[in-house]
Amino acid sequence: MNHNASYVRTEMLEAKDPPIGEKGAVKWIRENLFSSWLNSILTIVSLYVIYWVLAHITPWTVGGIWNAESLSQCREIRDSIYADGHEVACWAVISDRWHQLLFGFYPSSLYWRPILALVIFGAAIAPILFDTVSRKLLILTAVAPFAAYWLLWGGTIWGPIVAALGFVIGWAILTKAGPTLGTLLATILAIVVPLLYWLFLAGPISGALGSALPIGIESIPSDRFGGFMLAIVIGVTGIVLSLPLGILLALGRQSDLFIINKCSVVFIEVIRGVPLIVWLFTASLLLNYFLPPEVEFDLMLRVIIMVTLFSSAYIAEVVRGGLAALPRGQYEGADSLGLNYWQSMQLIILPQALKISIPGIVSSFIGLFKDTTLVVFIGLLDPIGLSNAIRADAAWNGVYWELFIFIGLCFFIFCFSMSRYSMWLERKLHTGHR
Structure with missing residues (x-):
């Protein structure tokens, strides 16, 4: 073959960078924001709406007042800065009452106790959430609930x-x-x-x-609890206790034993068929009638019990969906290995079912944590209840948006963290079909 012909390449050309429009941010913008005339119009409209919202909210938020002792003083400072009566946020209510929103009426000299309990809980749950954490911390996991209870409530x-x-x-x-x-x-x-x-x-x-x-x-009664500390105690306790109880209920509903199956079905359907607020009133007014005369639970513990039972019913249905999604061959494979019921559930069935159920389980947990605000209707001062108490003070009567924005932001941080962990866990376990 003659390689001297003019149409035969004797050397390779050097690689060139792709055009500007085919790489980097320009490519992403063209493909995701301006890929068609309809997407271009929607992008422009969306940018205008975002600009309009930020133009109205940012001056009110950023130009807020942080140092004042009352709403009237906030207005005086505002009028001295903005002669035209420009509206700004009075963040001074957060500076003045943040401790109440977080800890309720817990003694300020003992704030170290709930903070230490939260740190212990974080260290105790770390080996459960992350497999890279030392398994030796599981000893702390077993001790943490009792240590946290003692730190929060005190006593003997x-x-x-x-x-x-x-x-x-x-x-x-x-x-x-x-x-x-x-x-x-x-x-x-x-x-x-x-x-x-x-x-x-x-x-x-x-x-x-x-x-x-x-x-x-020193012993601290439950009526001193409030704010986000109350929401975290009720929410975290309900989440931790409802997951194993919900798994047992899901297994009971699929059991071949008649009594266990029917009891699980009745419990799940009765609990799910009644709103949570009704169960909270039941915990507040009626639960003591079903206990022995010498046994007394304070209101907060009764609420925790009822919230846990309510959440477990929903978790049971989520887990049952995961169990139903598994092919029959997984059960038959466990039987072929000679595993008994509990061994097959522990080693083969439940790990796969729980992987499938991760989004539903986390959604139930997020809903449970947000539903802790309903305890305000039975006299417990959650963040919403404390905001009402703060606004009842003559010094801060008339403050609304600042308190609710702060409360909403705190709830968003907790719920968003749970959602991101759920997404990380799904990617780690490769849950779903590809």
Whole structure:
């Protein structure tokens, strides 16, 4: 073959950069904002709406007043700065009452206790949320709920210790008596016996130990809780407790055992069929009638119980959807390996079902955290209730937007964080079809 012909290339041309319109930000803008005449019009209209909103909100927000002792003083400062009566935000109400919005009426000298409880909770939940964290912290995970309760409410140290003993009793029954009594009976006893222990024995034992060895810190009643501390305590406790309970209810609803199946179905349908606000009123007014006369739960603990039961019913349906989405071959594969029911659920079925259910579970958790604002209707001072109390003060009567923007921003931070973690976990586990 003759390589001297004029149409035969003897050397490669140097690579050239793509045109400006085919790379970088220009390419992204052309493909995503101006890909067609309709998208171009929508982009221009959207930019104008964003400009109009920012032009009206930014001066009110950025030019706000942070140092004042009352709304009238805010207006005096505003009038001295803006002669034309320009409206600006009075952020001084946040500067003056931020501690109340966050901690309610908790004693200011003891703010370190809820802060320390939050730090302990963050360290305790880290090994559950992230697999790169040392598994040794799981010991702190087991201790954290009781330590956080003691730090928040105070009192004798024996209360949390005696309560923790109930879980030890349930674990001992499940592990020691399981091979003898059978898995099902041992599981039922591991639930019933600790409940009876907490109802009838934990209180007297804790009282006796407290009298003999009075070790503890200052006790804080539940009516001093408020603000975002109250929302976090109710929301986090409901989230942590409702997930395992919801999984058990989902398994119970799919069980072949008639009594377990029907009890799970009735519980789920009854709880889901009634609004949360009704259950909160039930917790506030009626729950004590169903308990022994000597047993008393304060209002906040009753609300936590009811919120947990309400959330668990929704979690159960989300998890049941994940279980139903698995092919029948997964169950048959577990049977072919000779695994019993609990082994197959733990090792094969539930990991896959929970991966599928991640978006629904996190959505339920976000909804639960936002629904904590409903406790204002039964007399608990959540952030919304405290905003009403602050506005009832003559000094800040007439302040609205500043308080609600601050409250909404705090809720957004919590909910957005849960949403981003959910998306990260889905990517990590490769959930979904490709």
